[in-house]
Amino acid sequence: MSTSLLVLPVDSALGYCTPLSREPITPAQAEPLSRMLKALADPVRLRLMSMVLSHENGEACAMCDLTEGFDLSQSTLSHHLKILHDAGLVDREKRGVWVYYKARPEAMDALRTVFSVDF
Numbered sequence: 001m002s003t004s005l006l007v008l009p010v011d012s013a014l015g016y017c018t019p020l021s022r023e024p025i026t027p028a029q030a031e032p033l034s035r036m037l038k039a040l041a042d043p044v045r046l047r048l049m050s051m052v053l054s055h056e057n058g059e060a061c062a063m064c065d066l067t068e069g070f071d072l073s074q075s076t077l078s079h080h081l082k083i084l085h086d087a088g089l090v091d092r093e094k095r096g097v098w099v100y101y102k103a104r105p106e107a108m109d110a111l112r113t114v115f116s117v118d119f
Helices: 027-040 043-054 074-086 105-114
Strands: 059-061 090-095 098-103
Touching: 027 043, 027 074, 027 105, 043 059, 043 074, 043 098, 074 090, 074 098, 098 105
Parallel strands: none
Antiparallel strands: 059 098, 090 098
């Protein structure tokens, strides 16, 4: 029995981009948003996301740029990066033996919009 996650594209998952302060979200909207927030709720993944976003051009090499500062194995860090990818927060691109991660602009925009306040 497989326990793989259904991964929805951020575009369809958060396409509504309505601030939570404006109107309640539906169960269908809450599911993908909660998947993104769960991915970010882990301290290691939050740090990895910060490292990717703050790196030059908003792109970081998994082995070159993201291993420093963690007392974790490469496979554990790869697992955390996979969770960020599966949640729709980052894209990845393999270049030779290196894998580069970049934040998905539409995911960052959606999170920014969802948490904006319209008072």
